[in-house]
Amino acid sequence: MKKTIFSYLLLLAIFFIGCKKDSDSSGGGTTTPAPGSTRSITADLTYHTGQLASTSWAAWPMVNFPVDNNAKSYKVRLYGFKTTLSGLEGKIYTWQAGQLPPTSYNIFPDTKGIKDGNYYMSVDRTWCSGAPSACNESAALEFVATYKLNWGSPKAEVTYQY
Secondary structure, three states: OHHHHHHHHHHHHHHHOOOEEEOOOOOOOEEEOOOOOEEEEEEEEEEEEEEEEOOEEEEEEEEEEEOOOOOOEEEEEEEOOOOHHHOOOOOEEEEEOOOOOOOOOOOOHHHOOEEOOEEEEEOOOEEEEOOOOOOOHHHHHHHHHHHHHHHOOOEEEEEEEO
């Protein structure tokens, strides 16, 4: 019995060795991940619409996830597309913290893809340009509906690398 309890406590201690505690301003402390460790989350592919110029509107399929100030780099893997015609099934994006995600159509390039503490990592873009009667927010929302019809509800595995 003593040997079992000791083994359990030793296992528990080993589990927590990889983290250290830093004091935060409230005095409660935060956990800092061990160098070389990773943490993964799942995020839904969502959509951002907006005006590109006075006569242009666009829709961006994107992955939105929180910035982690301790992360050294990020990896995003796309999966779960209804069809493989998108060419995005299994696609992996990697980049160093503080850099712009390596996509062709960044939504917020001036802030390295970050807005309100979250990454907005686009994976594609569809746009229109022309008379406001034909190219407007409604057109951008139609692009989103077409993406959803063709792609289904894809997801992303976001890995924070420390």
